[in-house]
Amino acid sequence: MARPDALFTRFSSLPIELRYRVWAFAATHSRFVSIFDYQPKPTRRRGLTKQRLYKSNTLAPAILHVSTESRTEGLRYYEKLACRGLATYINWDHDFLTILDPNFWWRFDWSGSDLATKATQCRQLAIYPGYTNYRLQTSGNFPALECLLIVSKILSDETSDLQTLELVSPIQAQEIVATGDNEAIMREWFRNFHAHSTSHKVRIDYAELCNSRHRTMIAKEKSDRSARKLIEARTSLSPKRPSMPVKANYTWARLPVLRQEAEALHLSTDGRRKDLIHRLDGIEELRFTQAMTDWKRDLKQWRDSAGFSSTVGA
Known part of the structure; x- marks a missing residue:
């Protein structure tokens, strides 16, 4: 052939x-x-997303x-x-x-x-x-x-x-x-x-x-x-909706992680675990309050730019 x-x-x-x-x-x-x-498959280990x-x-x-x-x-x-x-x-x-x-x-x-x-x-x-x-x-x-x-x-x-x-x-x-x-x-x-x-x-x-x-x-x-x-x-075609802020939860965090977070926020790292959690929760509460205020402002701007008000009132 x-x-x-x-x-x-x-x-x-x-x-x-x-x-x-x-x-x-x-x-x-x-x-x-x-x-x-x-x-x-979703994991059951705590702290993993x-x-x-x-x-x-x-x-x-x-x-x-x-x-x-x-x-x-x-x-x-x-x-x-x-x-x-x-x-x-x-x-x-x-x-x-x-x-x-x-x-x-x-x-x-x-x-x-x-x-x-x-x-x-x-x-x-x-x-x-x-x-x-x-x-x-x-x-x-x-x-x-x-x-x-x-x-x-x-x-x-x-x-x-x-x-x-x-x-x-x-x-x-x-x-x-x-x-x-x-x-x-x-x-x-x-x-x-x-x-x-x-x-x-x-x-x-x-x-x-x-x-x-x-x-x-x-x-x-x-x-x-x-x-x-x-x-x-x-x-679907409007700008992306602002994501709602999430409040950090330090309840299940280990002591080394808490000390690292406190050091990053220029807080005292002395004391027991519950003392660190108390300090971090106070700072987080202030941050979360400000973040929610900014989110509500951004959400209102997003709704206005997407034409929600004019459409709903029609």
């Missing part, structure tokens, strides 16, 4: 400079890198498994994410970060994870049509975003290849027709998106886009007395 023309067995005989160029070219192949949230993690079902690029030479060159382009389970690599210049959960950024606080920092490098994002209904505030987490891809579904992920829609820029995205009940919303959203973008490589002001989209939804929902639609329009 004759060998196929595509079979090339002398690659190792090529000059090393040429081989590295081939590996570099292979590392620029666009992929879907899907992520979704993951919560480990639950931590949100994220996982991925995307396989590592093939270039990282061919040889030591290819892996060395590939790691110049791919960055490893701190995913739970499989090792996940992404090329921020060419790969599409795919969000599988519409509540991924909205429901959970990722400020303490590596993903919050690394997502600022994301240039290409892939989401599903239903996620753009009232999840546009997600775009605020991607300041460097240049291309948004709307996909209907992702097929078999054997190679993490782009097997659904061809790559589209924000200008071309308006040509995609959404399916289901969100078609009218999607068409309007694409028009707003196109109005704020002039080319594929122009940086888009997503904060302005989100605020514009929020005002449009509020105006449309005023005539509808559906409580659910009003709540969605108010809470």
Whole structure:
């Protein structure tokens, strides 16, 4: 049987400079890198808090498994994410970060994870049509975003290849027709998106886009007395609601921790455990009172900026 023309067995005989160029070219192949949230089993140990993690079902690029030479060159382009389970690599210049959960950024606080920092490098994002209904505030987490891809579904992920829609820029995205009940919303959203973008490589002001989209939804929902639609329009695209302050509880803290906290607050570290708790509780009460005052002020500003007063009175 004759060998196929595509079979090339002398690659190792090529000059090393040429081989590295081939590996570099292979590392620029666009992929879907899907992520979704993951919560480990809750712990019963006192003093430990639950931590949100994220996982991925995307396989590592093939270039990282061919040889030591290819892996060395590939790691110049791919960055490893701190995913739970499989090792996940992404090329921020060419790969599409795919969000599988519409509540991924909205429901959970990722400020303490590596993903919050690394997502600022994301240039290409892939989401599903239903996620753009009232999840546009997600775009605020991607300041460097240049291309948004709307996909209907992702097929078999054997190679993490782009097997659904061809790559589209924000200008071309308006040509995609959404399916289901969100078609009218999607068409309007694409028009707003196109109005704020002039080319594929122009940086888009997503904060302005989100605020514009929020005002449009509020105006449309005023005539509808559906409580659910009003709540969605108010809470989803408005600025993030200020978090209520939490009062520290030193009751279960050990003596070394109490002394460390007292020293940090320039308090006396002498005395028994209950004496330290009494001093710390006094300082914490003052701090918490001031924090609650600031929170109420910020909450009022947030409600005014989100248009709650005008909507409720309509």
